[in-house]
Amino acid sequence: MVPHLVTALTGPINELEQRVLDSMPAIERWFRLEWMEHTPPFYSSVDVRNAGFKLAPVDTNLFPSGWNNLTPQMLPLAVQAAMAAIEKICPEARNLLVIPENGTPSSFYLANLAQLQRIFNMAGLNVRLGSIDPALKKNTTYELQSGETLTLEPVIRGKRRLGLKDFDPCTILLNNDLSAGVPGILEEIYEQYLLPPLHAGWSTRRKSTHFRCYEEVAKRLGKLLGVDPWLTYPLFDRCENVNLNESTGLACLQNQVEVVLSRVKRKYKEYGIKEKPFVVVKADHGTHELGIVTVRDAKDMQALQERIQTLSKGRKTPLSTHDFMVQEGVQTQERVNDAVAEPVIYMMDRYVVGGFYRVHAGRAMDENLNAPGAGYVPLAFEHSTQLPQPGIKPGVSAPNRFYMYGVIGRLAMLAASYELEATDPEDQEIE
């Protein structure tokens, strides 16, 4: 299925596309050299937004689900990349334990687990699913819509190892983002490979750290391409320890919103962009009851204030103090039919292995699409998957557009690699 992208292939983004295509061998070599110094995350997915005048990631997931949305044509790439990843990290591996999200899995999430199991099985591993959800007391088998069955088994923790009954894995793959914190059952596992490492979980990660690293690598790519790096990154700032129960907390947020908005406005003016700038307020780590809030002007700030008041009203415990990030909003100019869409890029080891459009008919182009009601459409491949077609003028070749998305996706993955190095607790101890 090829989505009908109304505006995807138009706009000033074409110049960026041309630069990216012209520099393809240089970009690939640059990534190659970076991966000599830095370890790519085991797997990742990146939400990218194409505003027509800029292209930037807005979220980098180090425990990606949604693998079921990849088409069968993309699967061999994922298997090959999984082979490359395993070969480097744990070539002797025989058994892989996948740890899913806690809670009762949705049919979508089950399909994701089945796909992960398929990929790693074909890459040469015996794969079983071990839940760390304390509510799962015994083996539980689910039937998928395809008729396949999947069994979630409760993990068994030994003194130094984690496993299942009659299954001692050498490698453990987390598909659980640990947003509720790192459970004790995963701590002090020194004899097995735990992928990604625990500090990739949301109890350690900070979005602002990720985007600071991203800005750094985007500036270096910008230099290589000879383009303003702002065309590939969102401006941002952060507020620490915001107590929404006190007016000082909101004041800090309001101040940062104004700072970031005015920086975005200057950039829009510089480029003659007529769109209305906006920022997005979101929790710096994990999630917050406040959710993701779009702020365009004073009116939205008022609405934010009212929302906080509503959330606070009649609660037993006050709203938790949290760090917030205020980030330049990147609207999406992509459409699949009439619904707003954003590309999501999937990577395994250092390779782009596929992607799809997240489509949401009920949302606007400056809103978060990762919300109930979203649909998924495979990235359009007519002939050659993500492979670019040099010599074709920008803006008319879907593969060239997707190649550029893949470059931005990998740039975010590289930033995640920098981020994980900076936050590695083992490195901290050495200092």
Add this chain to the structure above:
Amino acid sequence: MVPHLVTALTGPINELEQRVLDSMPAIERWFRLEWMEHTPPFYSSVDVRNAGFKLAPVDTNLFPSGWNNLTPQMLPLAVQAAMAAIEKICPEARNLLVIPENGTPSSFYLANLAQLQRIFNMAGLNVRLGSIDPALKKNTTYELQSGETLTLEPVIRGKRRLGLKDFDPCTILLNNDLSAGVPGILEEIYEQYLLPPLHAGWSTRRKSTHFRCYEEVAKRLGKLLGVDPWLTYPLFDRCENVNLNESTGLACLQNQVEVVLSRVKRKYKEYGIKEKPFVVVKADHGTHELGIVTVRDAKDMQALQERIQTLSKGRKTPLSTHDFMVQEGVQTQERVNDAVAEPVIYMMDRYVVGGFYRVHAGRAMDENLNAPGAGYVPLAFEHSTQLPQPGIKPGVSAPNRFYMYGVIGRLAMLAASYELEATDPEDQEIE
């Protein structure tokens, strides 16, 4: 296009397929461990024959052409594998020089060169084509059927490096099998990566060495699968220094033909195979005027003798003395429509990246298909390229059949790796 394989998915080969599928993670792990100890050839293609009761390689090419026969769907896999190969061998590489065959290129070979250029360009290298043909004195541009153009440039040899005008490559890829011997212009290049190494050329290679190595790895895989390894390798023997001008030369060949035929007959008897056994006589290194001769019985031996007499008649120079290999013939039970077909598996680094059927309407199932008149049909992919589908009974799933072909192809590649180690002149000097 999906070829209609009349008999591909029937026959006792199904038991082998079942064993291969059941052992998938163990096979993949075994290859992974082998590649920790042995370096895969940079690229390779393997002709495989499925006799219905056995499946074996009959030719392993370390300078594969025909990359143009891969479908666009396979290209991303080739690019990803090329990235992995370059990353390991020469991550800093910026420029790649491809050395094509000598002589005026056919339109097919030009399409092959264009495909190689495309693959390595997308993997992040500037690619140019440098001919070592002394007849090519100046840059020569050819137009392809697609309308693309390709330029062959004469190489320029410096004291220690090989390059082109204004092009100093760090890596040189040979797509020239050096069957006429290693030219001086390629010798003593110590500062650049030369891939594959010179001793992979036909001036050093011996088919019998390759198949001895293949037998060794096939026996180990057989043990892993719990099957008779003869189901995956052809029996063979060799005659050294055969002088076809003397009757003693022919007598040696005749003797070995009888020895190999009787070994094959015993095996056919053991398995109750009703087919007529045959052997194939071919030059042990490179090619010989005699060509590839199929011998089923005394009558064919008589025909061989007459052929030698015809070749010898009225010559100024006698037929050259050569080593010959006498190899168990593996008939092919594959058909695309009514034409006899054999799968050819393409590999880059350690990965199967694609393949196709070599089809020859004018040849019989016990004859060589790599001859004028052959056509090429992409391997059948309905949904998931080479990815196997566990749980489906053997003989009905094309992907499962192709997975088995890929295992045999990689087994031949592993044998080539052993072979190149055994014949590495640098290792010989150390001894």
